[in-house]
Amino acid sequence: MVILNFVILILSSLASFTNASIIRNLIITGLSVILIFNSLYALNNPDELIIGNIFDYPIFFRTEPIANIFVLMVSILNFCTNLYSFCYEKMQINLPKKNDLSPAIHFFFTPLAILSTIAIAYSANIVTLFIFYEILTLLTYPLVIQPLTEEAFKAGRIYFSILFMSSSFFILLAIILIEKNHGISGFSTNGILSSDIPLKEIVLLLICFIFGFSKTAIFPLHAWLPNAMVAPIPVSALLHAVVVVKTGVFCLIKVFIFVFGLDLLNSTLTNSSLSIEWISYLSCFTILFASIMAILQNSIKKILAFSTISNLSYMILSLSCISQKSMVIAFMKLLIHSISKITLFFSCGIIYLTTNKTKISELNQIIKKLPITFTLFIAAAAIILGLPFTLGYNNQQDIYNLIPNQLPLIQYSLFISSVLGFVYFFKIIYKMLSLNKDQEEVILIQDAKLIQIVTALTFAFITLLQYYYLDIEFYLMSIFKNG
Amino acid sequence: MLQSNLIILIVIIPLISGIICFLSSKKISWAIAFLTSIFCFALSAYFFRQTFDGANFYYNLGGWSREIGIEYKLNKLGCFFSLLTSFIFVLNNLGSRKLINNEVNESKQNFFFGLTLLSLAAMQGICISNDIFNIFVLLEINAISNYALVASRNSKTSAKAAFDYLIFGTIGSTFILLGIGFIYSICATLNLTNITEMMPELLENNAVRGGLLLMMIGFLMKAALFPISGWLVDVYQGAPSFVSSLLAATSNKIGIYLVINFYFNIFQVGKANLPYNEISLSIIAFLAIILSGYFALKQTNIKRFLAYSSLSQIGFILFTLIIGSNQAFTGALIYCLTHALEKTTLFLASGYLLYYVRSETIDDFSGIIKKFPLLSVIILINLLSTVGFPLTAGFVGKWQIFKASLETDIWFVFMVMFASLFTFSYAFKFAEVLVFEKNADNYNEEVSSKAIPYIIILTTGLNLFLGFNSKILLSLW
Numbered sequence: 001m002v003i004l005n006f007v008i009l010i011l012s013s014l015a016s017f018t019n020a021s022i023i024r025n026l027i028i029t030g031l032s033v034i035l036i037f038n039s040l041y042a043l044n045n046p047d048e049l050i051i052g053n054i055f056d057y058p059i060f061f062r063t064e065p066i067a068n069i070f071v072l073m074v075s076i077l078n079f080c081t082n083l084y085s086f087c088y089e090k091m092q093i094n095l096p097k098k099n100d101l102s103p104a105i106h107f108f109f110t111p112l113a114i115l116s117t118i119a120i121a122y123s124a125n126i127v128t129l130f131i132f133y134e135i136l137t138l139l140t141y142p143l144v145i146q147p148l149t150e151e152a153f154k155a156g157r158i159y160f161s162i163l164f165m166s167s168s169f170f171i172l173l174a175i176i177l178i179e180k181n182h183g184i185s186g187f188s189t190n191g192i193l194s195s196d197i198p199l200k201e202i203v204l205l206l207i208c209f210i211f212g213f214s215k216t217a218i219f220p221l222h223a224w225l226p227n228a229m230v231a232p233i234p235v236s237a238l239l240h241a242v243v244v245v246k247t248g249v250f251c252l253i254k255v256f257i258f259v260f261g262l263d264l265l266n267s268t269l270t271n272s273s274l275s276i277e278w279i280s281y282l283s284c285f286t287i288l289f290a291s292i293m294a295i296l297q298n299s300i301k302k303i304l305a306f307s308t309i310s311n312l313s314y315m316i317l318s319l320s321c322i323s324q325k326s327m328v329i330a331f332m333k334l335l336i337h338s339i340s341k342i343t344l345f346f347s348c349g350i351i352y353l354t355t356n357k358t359k360i361s362e363l364n365q366i367i368k369k370l371p372i373t374f375t376l377f378i379a380a381a382a383i384i385l386g387l388p389f390t391l392g393y394n395n396q397q398d399i400y401n402l403i404p405n406q407l408p409l410i411q412y413s414l415f416i417s418s419v420l421g422f423v424y425f426f427k428i429i430y431k432m433l434s435l436n437k438d439q440e441e442v443i444l445i446q447d448a449k450l451i452q453i454v455t456a457l458t459f460a461f462i463t464l465l466q467y468y469y470l471d472i473e474f475y476l477m478s479i480f481k482n483g
Numbered sequence: 484m485l486q487s488n489l490i491i492l493i494v495i496i497p498l499i500s501g502i503i504c505f506l507s508s509k510k511i512s513w514a515i516a517f518l519t520s521i522f523c524f525a526l527s528a529y530f531f532r533q534t535f536d537g538a539n540f541y542y543n544l545g546g547w548s549r550e551i552g553i554e555y556k557l558n559k560l561g562c563f564f565s566l567l568t569s570f571i572f573v574l575n576n577l578g579s580r581k582l583i584n585n586e587v588n589e590s591k592q593n594f595f596f597g598l599t600l601l602s603l604a605a606m607q608g609i610c611i612s613n614d615i616f617n618i619f620v621l622l623e624i625n626a627i628s629n630y631a632l633v634a635s636r637n638s639k640t641s642a643k644a645a646f647d648y649l650i651f652g653t654i655g656s657t658f659i660l661l662g663i664g665f666i667y668s669i670c671a672t673l674n675l676t677n678i679t680e681m682m683p684e685l686l687e688n689n690a691v692r693g694g695l696l697l698m699m700i701g702f703l704m705k706a707a708l709f710p711i712s713g714w715l716v717d718v719y720q721g722a723p724s725f726v727s728s729l730l731a732a733t734s735n736k737i738g739i740y741l742v743i744n745f746y747f748n749i750f751q752v753g754k755a756n757l758p759y760n761e762i763s764l765s766i767i768a769f770l771a772i773i774l775s776g777y778f779a780l781k782q783t784n785i786k787r788f789l790a791y792s793s794l795s796q797i798g799f800i801l802f803t804l805i806i807g808s809n810q811a812f813t814g815a816l817i818y819c820l821t822h823a824l825e826k827t828t829l830f831l832a833s834g835y836l837l838y839y840v841r842s843e844t845i846d847d848f849s850g851i852i853k854k855f856p857l858l859s860v861i862i863l864i865n866l867l868s869t870v871g872f873p874l875t876a877g878f879v880g881k882w883q884i885f886k887a888s889l890e891t892d893i894w895f896v897f898m899v900m901f902a903s904l905f906t907f908s909y910a911f912k913f914a915e916v917l918v919f920e921k922n923a924d925n926y927n928e929e930v931s932s933k934a935i936p937y938i939i940i941l942t943t944g945l946n947l948f949l950g951f952n953s954k955i956l957l958s959l960w
Contacts, residue, residue: 052951053952053954131873153919156915157911161907161908161911165904168870168903176882177889
């Protein structure tokens with residue numbers, strides 16, 4: 001039930017006012033477990049919800065298959081991140097920089113941000129989607145600035161400006177354009193645009209949506225994501241590796257399927273290929289650019305951020321191939337990347353909490369001190385890189401196969417970017433492995449058993465995904481076939 | 484059915500009770516002012532309800548016919564502005580009861596309340612008057628009481644601000660009077676209904692065009708459009724904070740009302756036969772938004788900041804008006820309403836906070852969210868409304884402007900986009916200051932006014948209510 005999702009999350013955010021942290025943790029954990037079961041329940045029980053009107057359009061939510069799976073993933077990772085945040089809150093006290101994560105802000109705004117994500121996922125018309133997209137930007141801003149330092153505010157400025165300005169310009173423009181020429185109706189698989197739409201307008205709308213949903217961190221509008229890394233690890237992990245950025249991609253999927261309709265985009269692609277291929281080129285450029293930038297970074301979080309940017313563009317690249325299969329592949333990539341990226345961030349957080357190190361150059365001999373974390377890191381990195389025998393491999397192959405042969409440039413650059421991907425992950429892993437005796441050995445400040453268990457638990461969900469991978473793929477394809 | 488005798492009460496009652504205020508003590512005068520403004524509000528709400536379907540009501544002052552006497556006319560547009568201004572007066576009167584002690588000498592307070600009533604009477608009169616010369620007289624009454632209100636603060640700057648205001652106000656009035664003379668020389672009547680009847684043909688006449696141009700300049704000066712608006716900032720800074728709030732929310736709205744009324748209703752300046760180039764006006768409005776926004780960004784004084792923000796919003800309203808379509812018209816009216824709500828809230832909240840912070844420098848407000856969480860959240864909501872965040876009333880206006888400009892010309896859309904970039908930057912800068920704590924706090928601990936938090940909760944609640952139920956706003960027109 002959609003309404004139950006919202007109620008749970010609002011209660012969960014209100015729980016942050018509880019003084020005793022144990023009670024608060026119990027309440028939040030309990031609520032996030034209920035959230036998971038509720039999203040499981042939604043898989044087989046369609047539901048609709050209307051709360052009020054904006055202009056002539058209802059604020060309308062409706063469960064639908066893709067959204068259900070997305071929400072399920074978000075609620076599972078929300079549960080894991082909550083556990084992780086509890087550990088993080090306890091452990092950060094032993095660090096020199098104590099108030100990295102401020103509980104009052106963090107536990108109040110995170111559930112609300114999740115709420116708006118779920119609202120976006122279930123939104124049944126473009127106005128609802130837009131409203132909650134903006135609200136998500138607003139609610140994640142306090143999470144970014146929560147260290148309350150000068151640096152955090154500077155980053156927050158870039159974060160909010162880029163995300164808010166782009167969506168409030170481009171998407172609002174697109175919505176009003178659609179309203180004027182076609183009328184806004186609820187999402188449907190045939191798209192809501194009339195079929196005699198001129199090519200010029202399609203291109204304009206595409207530009208609006210690609211740059212409007214700047215949560216996808218596409219090239220000129222990507223700067224907010226590396227900047228958002230000033231936030232504490234739980235925020236970077238849940239929001240800036242999963243919820244916020246994936247919401248951007250998810251919105252694009254929704255818009256492609258429900259606003260344009262795949263048939264319309266397909267015929268546009270055949271009539272004038274460049275009107276859509278520019279998205280492929282742009283995303284391809286973003287992939288290369290972000291990979292190179294990732295190599296140049298020294299902070300692990302920044303590397304992971306640029307890696308996220310490049311992976312997001314993989315999804316957009318896959319989307320820009322416009323077919324039912326490409327949508328499903330992009331969505332699968334989204335799921336795989338979410339779980340493995342959150343694991344990478346969690347591992348990075350463990351290293352930070354136990355050694356107070358955030359730079360690669362300081363990671364000497366981590367493998368000896370934190371073997372489990374190291375293993376998790378490597379495994380997650382392998383999946384993201386799409387090494388053979390991992391879940392990422394099939395998906396990566398699928399994306400390569402999607403690229404039509406007329407676009408050799410993109411094929412080459414994908415090859416280059418996967419090499420670059422190896423380089424930047426290898427840079428971290430090499431440093432973790434190196435047992436250079438001359439260099440200073442890292443010292444563990446504190447024990448990290450519990451938090452490692454949480455991280456391992458999170459990563460364990462990848463096996464669940466592996467188990468159901470083909471099922472989900474098949475399920476989504478069959479839904480597309482049946483409309 | 485409306486009793487036509489009721490119409491005049493909305494002017495007479497505040498006028499008389501204003502004079503009573505001058506003669507009575509401080510406490511009584513506040514009560515009189517408050518009750519009178521509530522009375523005006525109730526009456527104008529009743530009028531607005533009556534005229535909502537487009538009905539007009541007339542009242543001839545002293546029984547003289549419209550050719551020789553003064554005629555009052557209720558129409559929807561006028562009643563809307565009358566409702567808006569009287570509502571703001573009610574709020575400000577409520578808020579000023581305690582706050583006034585900080586800024587105005589005890590002995591002058593009854594005069595102060597009397598003056599607000601005179602100003603109210605004049606504004607209500609302007610909204611319902613159908614006589615061009617009567618409008619001028621009421622404008623003068625309004626302006627003169629405003630000068631005195633600005634000067635009432637216990638500070639050196641307020642006298643100078645009042646003097647500046649006086650100079651520019653008088654220049655504006657001169658333009659208007661001159662314009663009236665031009666038009667009277669051709670039309671031989673002061674009654675607006677009569678002028679309206681003559682208009683489509685007479686607009687070819689150069690004297691009429693000149694008169695209209697002069698009047699427009701005067702009205703735009705009253706509304707404080709960009710190139711002639713630097714004085715306004717000093718005025719807002721020098722005046723007591725609730726006077727600033729009053730002026731920001733009402734006085735320039737009257738200017739805008741007159742522009743709308745004369746430009747669209749009376750002279751019916753269509754796109755075809757313009758007395759002056761519409762494009763140039765839109766560029767002026769555009770510059771007003773951008774430059775005022777830029778100056779707002781640069782300000783360190785909170786009142787000047789709010790003043791420039793106000794100027795920029797006025798630019799938005801005029802820009803929307805110039806687009807000229809029906810959509811744009813609705814958008815501009817919605818903007819008037821939301822701007823009045825936002826600015827009242829922001830000025831009152833800042834006036835309230837000024838008492839604690841004891842400094843007008845924006846940086847001294849840093850980290851105030853810790854001390855006054857509710858108040859800061861309210862300020863933040865109003866800033867969000869200023870930038871047009873969804874679910875606030877500001878969004879409805881923004882949506883309407885986008886729609887109107889898209890229907891007219893795609894370039895208007897880019898202009899609006901570019902302009903709102905500035906709005907966003909200054910609002911964001913201010914919001915950041917509120918949240919970001921820089922220095923240790925040394926606040927005044929006493930309570931300055933208990934009413935203000937409730938008032939601003941009310942206005943912000945109204946803002947959100949209208950934002951959520953945007954149909955109400957859209958059905959206003």
